[in-house]
Amino acid sequence: MPGLETRLRRHGLDQLPSVHPNLLVSGCDTLGDVRPNRWVVVLLAGAVVAGACSSRGKSLSTSASTARSTTTAAVNLQATDVGVTPTEVRIAVIADVDNPIRPGLFKTAFDGVAAWAAKVNDRGGLAGRKVVVDKLDSKLSPDEYRNAVIKACQSDFAIIGTIAVFDNAVDDLVKCGIPDLPSNPISNEHRTAPNTYPDNPANPAIQVVGQFKWVLANVKGCCAGYWLVPNQPIARESSLEIMNAATEIGVSKVHEIEVAGDEANYTPIVLDIKSRGATFVYDGLDYTSTVRLRKEAQVQGVKTVNAWVCVIACYTPSLLTEGGSAVEGEYVWIYHMPFEEASKVRAIKDYVDYTRRTGGEQGEFGINAYGAGLLLEQAVKQIVATGGPNGLKRSAVLEALRGIHDFTGDGVFGATDVGARKPPGCFVMLQVRSGKFVRVHPSAPGTIDCNPANLQPTHVVQPGGT
Known part of the structure; x- marks a missing residue:
């Protein structure tokens, strides 16, 4: 956009690539109860918002492609932490799927994370990088759950969407310090682990x-x-x-x-x-x-x-x-808006559409896992807005999560104090x-x-x- 860099430099915003590409188009649409994206404030330069909104007629893939190229063209993306390369971010999801008692028990958690990743990648990736999902099956087994956690600690940047019946062995999880955003932590040990931030917190008391x-x-x-x-x-x-x-x-x-x-x-x-x-x-x-x-x-x-x-x-x-x-x-x-009301909430429509596109099945564990992805996405947007795409570190995500006190997943959930892990009710x-x-x-x-x-x-x- 002619003159854009000069205007951004004048306001101290010349590091345009440090802003997640989604922010260039957020706020153009207001569907139902979805609130305008507050990150638009970071880009309060009239030319940016006007330019983005004038492109409403273009396809989603075209907008995402343009945003991605704008973001990465002037930034030398780096490998910043475990699971992060200049081109990819590896994200794990752990769920009980393959087991003899209830085959496919929590498969929709896998489907929800896959849907979220497809949505993010269509819209420019996470901090300018493609999201790659590692689906780790805990198989209704304490040993398999622990093995999955260890594998994620070694290979992935974060764990999202976890639901495993035997999830109370948290020593490895806590020791490695990986950001853990489960969809449905079952045990009290998992709910209260210091690096665990569910999108729908629970408290036994x-x-x-x-x-x-x-x-x-x-x-x-x-x-x-x-x-x-x-x-x-x-x-x-x-x-x-x-x-x-x-x-x-x-x-x-x-x-x-x-x-x-x-x-x-x-x-x-x-x-x-x-x-x-x-x-x-x-x-x-x-x-x-x-x-x-x-x-x-x-x-x-x-x-x-x-x-x-x-x-x-x-x-x-x-x-x-x-x-x-x-x-x-x-x-x-x-604990969320119904799928049947996708026309009312854009984020629900995205979940339904991308679940179908990726061949998944809708379900309660799926939307909660998708919501965990939205929570990670919000934390990463905060990091990128302040420290650029190379500020992507596990410790930075945990710090950002501690500061999120009104998470809604763009209208999927009621306002939730994730940072304080307070049940929203x-x-x-x-x-x-x-x-x-x-x-x-x-x-x-x-x-x-x-x-x-x-x-x-x-x-x-x-x-x-x-």
């Missing part, structure tokens, strides 16, 4: 109870609760913390039962639900468990239950396709109606309930206890 308050207030004839919890110790601990929080605000417990992940016979469980007169049934396992439970309940003609409730893992098309009419009426809460309640996920609360599309009253201090479950 503070639970999100807004969804239970909504059920109590809005579902008639509820809630005498029957609780299915995983029998795997770490997942069991997490489920019991949720159960304790719910019972403390008024959801009763008529019975609690531990269920194995590979349990196929739900007849005794359903007969027990029926005999105890439960009006609220909470399944803390994955969607496959809910499908089996509801199909058996349909066979047994259970009529007393007014609220069938499933954890976030049920927010997947597979619940609908495999459950069919049996899962009608199921309540599922999520945000949720959207969905219900399966006519084979589709339908928003029931809050009622307005493009909104999310982040009332502070959604959070509740609660009893912390000790390992092996309740």
Whole structure:
């Protein structure tokens, strides 16, 4: 752009390549509830913004290509840290996928990170470098999880999107100091590791109870609760913390039962639900468990239950396709905007589009892993804006993450204090109606309930206890 370098130099912004290429076009579009990108302020030179916005009609790939060439042309990109070369940034994602109990269990986490990487690479890369994803399968094994962490520490710049049931061995993770942005840390050890910053922080002493308050207030004839919890110790601990929080605000417990992940016979469980007169049934396992439970309940003609409730893992098309009419009426809460409202939030549309483009499947673990990528992306943008693309270091990312207190993933999530690792308390309640996920609360599309009253201090479950 004629005269641009002179004008930037006059304002001390002559290091144009130190700004991530996305910033050259951010803020041109305002879709739904997406907030204008605050990094546009860094480039508050009228000619830059006007020039970018005047190119709206050009294709995304053309804009990204131009931005990439502008960024790298005048900067000698360097290998700045583990996993960073002049041309690439290696990012790891760890998830339980290949295993005999639940094949493909958390594959959508792989899909979410792949979608994020494709989106970033289309738009100029991360700090001017191509993102290369290493998918590390922890295979529902403590040893495989530890091996995956060690491999990532040795080869990758950061870990994002992790979800592994046996994630409590954190010594190697902490020792190597790699930025760790998991999508769903399960163990308390992982949640509280000093270099771990989830996009949706959790705290065992503070639970999100807004969804239970909504059920109590809005579902008639509820809630005498029957609780299915995983029998795997770490997942069991997490489920019991949720159960304790719910019972403390008024959801009763008529019975609690531990269920194995590979349990196929739900007849005794359903007969027990029926005999105890439960009006609220909470399944803390994955969607496959809910499908089996509801199909058996349909066979047994259970009529007393007014609220069938499933954890976030049920927010997947597979619940609908495999459950069919049996899962009608199921309540599922999520911590982000629904996929069905992609037209309202640009970042959700990006997730849906890039997941399809890369051959992945949408799912709760996928969007959370994608969100972890957005969080890393925001931290890197801060680094590049102040220190240039060669300021890309693990320590710089951790410092940037500590300073992020209002992360939304461009409107995917409610405002989240990532730096303080404070649970946001945000949720959207969905219900399966006519084979589709339908928003029931809050009622307005493009909104999310982040009332502070959604959070509740609660009893912390000790390992092996309740």
